[in-house]
Amino acid sequence: MASELIYELGHRAKCASASLAVVGTAQKNRALLLIAEELEARSGAVLAENEKDVQAAAEHGISQVMIDRLRLSEARIRDIAQAVRHVVDLEDPVGVVDHGRTLPNGLNILCKRVPMGVVGMIYESRPNVTVDAAALCLKSSNAVILRGGKEAIHTNIILVELMRSALAKAGLDPDCICLLTELSREETVKMMKMNEYLDVLIPRGGAGLIQTVVQNATVPVIETGVGNCHVYVDASADLEMAVRIADNAKTSRPSVCNACESLLVHKDIAAAFLPKAAAAFAAHDVVIYGCDRTREILGGKVLKATPAEYAKEFLDYKVSVRVVDDLEQAIEHIAQYTTHHSECIVTNSYQNAQEFTARVDAAAVYVNASTRYTDGGEFGLGAEIGISTQKLHARGPMGLRELTTVKYIVTGNGQIR
Amino acid sequence: MASELIYELGHRAKCASASLAVVGTAQKNRALLLIAEELEARSGAVLAENEKDVQAAAEHGISQVMIDRLRLSEARIRDIAQAVRHVVDLEDPVGVVDHGRTLPNGLNILCKRVPMGVVGMIYESRPNVTVDAAALCLKSSNAVILRGGKEAIHTNIILVELMRSALAKAGLDPDCICLLTELSREETVKMMKMNEYLDVLIPRGGAGLIQTVVQNATVPVIETGVGNCHVYVDASADLEMAVRIADNAKTSRPSVCNACESLLVHKDIAAAFLPKAAAAFAAHDVVIYGCDRTREILGGKVLKATPAEYAKEFLDYKVSVRVVDDLEQAIEHIAQYTTHHSECIVTNSYQNAQEFTARVDAAAVYVNASTRYTDGGEFGLGAEIGISTQKLHARGPMGLRELTTVKYIVTGNGQIR
Numbered sequence: 023m024a025s026e027l028i029y030e031l032g033h034r035a036k037c038a039s040a041s042l043a044v045v046g047t048a049q050k051n052r053a054l055l056l057i058a059e060e061l062e063a064r065s066g067a068v069l070a071e072n073e074k075d076v077q078a079a080a081e082h083g084i085s086q087v088m089i090d091r092l093r094l095s096e097a098r099i100r101d102i103a104q105a106v107r108h109v110v111d112l113e114d115p116v117g118v119v120d121h122g123r124t125l126p127n128g129l130n131i132l133c134k135r136v137p138m139g140v141v142g143m144i145y146e147s148r149p150n151v152t153v154d155a156a157a158l159c160l161k162s163s164n165a166v167i168l169r170g171g172k173e174a175i176h177t178n179i180i181l182v183e184l185m186r187s188a189l190a191k192a193g194l195d196p197d198c199i200c201l202l203t204e205l206s207r208e209e210t211v212k213m214m215k216m217n218e219y220l221d222v223l224i225p226r227g228g229a230g231l232i233q234t235v236v237q238n239a240t241v242p243v244i245e246t247g248v249g250n251c252h253v254y255v256d257a258s259a260d261l262e263m264a265v266r267i268a269d270n271a272k273t274s275r276p277s278v279c280n281a282c283e284s285l286l287v288h289k290d291i292a293a294a295f296l297p298k299a300a301a302a303f304a305a306h307d308v309v310i311y312g313c314d315r316t317r318e319i320l321g322g323k324v325l326k327a328t329p330a331e332y333a334k335e336f337l338d339y340k341v342s343v344r345v346v347d348d349l350e351q352a353i354e355h356i357a358q359y360t361t362h363h364s365e366c367i368v369t370n371s372y373q374n375a376q377e378f379t380a381r382v383d384a385a386a387v388y389v390n391a392s393t394r395y396t397d398g399g400e401f402g403l404g405a406e407i408g409i410s411t412q413k414l415h416a417r418g419p420m421g422l423r424e425l426t427t428v429k430y431i432v433t434g435n436g437q438i439r
Numbered sequence: 440m441a442s443e444l445i446y447e448l449g450h451r452a453k454c455a456s457a458s459l460a461v462v463g464t465a466q467k468n469r470a471l472l473l474i475a476e477e478l479e480a481r482s483g484a485v486l487a488e489n490e491k492d493v494q495a496a497a498e499h500g501i502s503q504v505m506i507d508r509l510r511l512s513e514a515r516i517r518d519i520a521q522a523v524r525h526v527v528d529l530e531d532p533v534g535v536v537d538h539g540r541t542l543p544n545g546l547n548i549l550c551k552r553v554p555m556g557v558v559g560m561i562y563e564s565r566p567n568v569t570v571d572a573a574a575l576c577l578k579s580s581n582a583v584i585l586r587g588g589k590e591a592i593h594t595n596i597i598l599v600e601l602m603r604s605a606l607a608k609a610g611l612d613p614d615c616i617c618l619l620t621e622l623s624r625e626e627t628v629k630m631m632k633m634n635e636y637l638d639v640l641i642p643r644g645g646a647g648l649i650q651t652v653v654q655n656a657t658v659p660v661i662e663t664g665v666g667n668c669h670v671y672v673d674a675s676a677d678l679e680m681a682v683r684i685a686d687n688a689k690t691s692r693p694s695v696c697n698a699c700e701s702l703l704v705h706k707d708i709a710a711a712f713l714p715k716a717a718a719a720f721a722a723h724d725v726v727i728y729g730c731d732r733t734r735e736i737l738g739g740k741v742l743k744a745t746p747a748e749y750a751k752e753f754l755d756y757k758v759s760v761r762v763v764d765d766l767e768q769a770i771e772h773i774a775q776y777t778t779h780h781s782e783c784i785v786t787n788s789y790q791n792a793q794e795f796t797a798r799v800d801a802a803a804v805y806v807n808a809s810t811r812y813t814d815g816g817e818f819g820l821g822a823e824i825g826i827s828t829q830k831l832h833a834r835g836p837m838g839l840r841e842l843t844t845v846k847y848i849v850t851g852n853g854q855i856r
Contacts, residue, residue: 044797138830221830242831263853270855379848380461391851413555413638413844414659415832427830431796434808436680438687
């Protein structure tokens with residue numbers, strides 16, 4: 023019965039997670055190394071399945087950008103395998119004692135890191151997420167149910183199959199890594215409400231996907247990765263630095279969530295700064311949506327910015343620009359449009375830097391540096407399962423530790439209250 | 440328009456929370472002390488309003504237990520005021536640096552504790568929760584929207600009014616503490632979906648209330664406090680200790696979430712242990728629901744336990760009992776019925792203690808001590824806003840720190856990627 027598949031997967035993943043709770047680091051690492059080996063050894067078969075997905079995507083008229091995300095190559099498979107080997111090198115977060123104490127009555131309390139249990143990943147069509155997420159969940163002793171985009175279904179099936187075969191070779195329950203292959207909306211919504219089997223849901227993808235999960239899920243959700251990130255250039259900014267940061271934040275990799283989408287410029291330096299910024303952007307044909315003052319300064323090629331542009335995460339060579347009266351107006355603008363990801367001020371004013379970092383409500387707030395640094399690798403987490411833009415549990419890049427919870431272990435010799 | 444009240448409150452609380460983000464500890468403590476003073480100074484007026492609630496409850500035929508929870512007295516008001524003064528003494532969690540580093544490229548990363556923003560509390564008819572929750576939210580620089588039970592509405596209105604007046608006297612925005620007075624289900628469900636204004640929802644109360652919030656909320660929820668807690672008496676247990684722990688866990692305060700609801704007994708010691716336990720329970724007229732083997736040992740007065748009794752959080756002088764074959768069956772039983780709150784093994788076997796603590800999935804797992812210790816005060820948190828039984832964000836007793844999130848503050852001098 024196809025419509026019960028997700029509960030069947032949930033049950034199997036839950037049982038597998040119970041077995042994982044008592045597996046040591048060495049065995050998990052062995053499984054990860056076997057996954058990396060299988061990936062490389064069976065790359066031909068993976069590429070053949072991937073080609074089916076790419077063909078189907080082309081036939082369905084899916085955009086070239088999407089097809090590029092979907093397509094694997096020998097080199098990309100090697101990169102994915104290397105990323106798995108890198109997870110082997112990361113410290114196992116399970117069993118770490120966060121804190122502990124002995125109470126006056128002799129009770130010993132330990133607060134110890136333990137796995138979440140079963141993680142549900144809902145994502146789009148990047149096949150590398152399938153392997154990355156599975157590897158991070160395995161290293162943190164969580165079972166995972168993967169629900170990737172239907173465009174990548176053939177690729178995901180073979181990737182999960184080879185990972186499961188590696189698990190079995192390492193003496194682990196293959197159900198530690200499960201793939202939902204029935205991709206109807208109905209089945210996915212059931213997954214989001216499957217509180218008895220799932221401990222956390224992590225959606226990864228565009229704003230639409232994230233909102234669908236937030237609106238429908240009863241399982242606790244960690245929102246990730248929608249980034250309408252601002253760079254505010256203050257009156258006292260070093261303008262060369264401001265151009266460098268704005269350009270890097272906007273154009274170094276526009277498709278990622280930590281890229282700048284909106285530029286706010288203090289009115290006193292707008293006439294000096296904006297032409298320089300526009301010149302840098304022109305090298306990448308960046309489309310500019312500006313307020314009236316911006317258009318006065320930059321002239322005809324700037325499109326008119328409406329609230330829709332200020333609210334938009336372009337993920338493209340496009341940027342919205344607004345000239346503001348002062349820091350206060352910049353902070354208000356950000357409060358209205360922020361997705362609480364990464365926000366930056368370029369300034370030479372100590373007071374404005376303090377005020378901006380204290381008042382702007384985001385996972386990461388920058389002074390005089392590019393928003394592009396909000397990343398698990400850059401922050402020293404080693405690898406990331408996503409970037410949390412909510413406040414519960416984890417905020418900003420989430421690594422292995424964020425895939426664990428705690429358990430209090432209290433040992434005594436007959437204490438009663 | 441009554442039906443828009445909650446959005447109005449949400450907006451005001453959000454604005455107030457922005458102002459709180461930059462208020463120092465001294466000013467918050469001044470406000471807390473003023474709240475305690477106002478409570479004592481206006482106790483007569485509070486008692487008069489409380490009497491209205493008690494009268495109405497009596498007229499509506501509400502149970503004596505519920506009325507006792509609702510009723511205030513001079514002494515209880517003094518206790519509530521003292522609890523507020525105690526919050527003054529607790530360390531301010533805001534601004535604490537969790538960790539930080541300087542990257543090789545010179546970027547400085549600080550991970551700093553910041554308030555959540557706006558906390559939504561949904562709870563039942565204990566008026567002390569109104570003041571406790573407001574005080575803890577204030578100390579952690581969060582605005583709060585309180586939605587208490589309608590039985591306590593007159594009491595809650597005057598309590599919130601006097602707290603708001605104390606806030607104003609301390610120079611703080613009174614909207615830091617808001618009360619929802621329109622108590623329809625419709626309005627409450629709107630509150631649960633008010634993601635633009637609320638950062639977290641904390642339901643406190645019975646299983647029904649918690650489930651309603653989990654099922655309806657789109658705002659992130661921290662589940663609290665449903666405790667179907669087990670005490671498992673292993674074959675090697677010191678039987679006197681086991682009786683002492685079982686009796687304390689069951690009868691010292693049956694109405695709280697860390698009380699024992701279910702007793703599991705290894706078959707080898709059941710005949711020796713159960714009569715002793717039953718004798719201790721008899722002093723409190725505890726009603727016993729037992730499996731067949733329990734009834735064979737204890738005889739006629741034991742009622743038959745069905746899955747309904749094993750699943751039930753009695754919060755009363757009632758207990759379910761099951762004789763199990765071994766540790767494995769005890770762990771399986773707990774896995775089936777646990778609410779992931781507090782679970783206990785009484786044993787003298789090192790191996791069984793290890794296995795129980797590793798495999799039982801709960802916020803707190805005990806060896807040879809009463810489950811009644813799962814409590815913010817006992818665990819050294821000073822005060823608690825609730826006991827989390829979920830895995831995201833916080834697990835077990837939640838104190839001031841758990842009412843905060845983090846913000847990464849990244850400072851540089853022009854770094855780009």
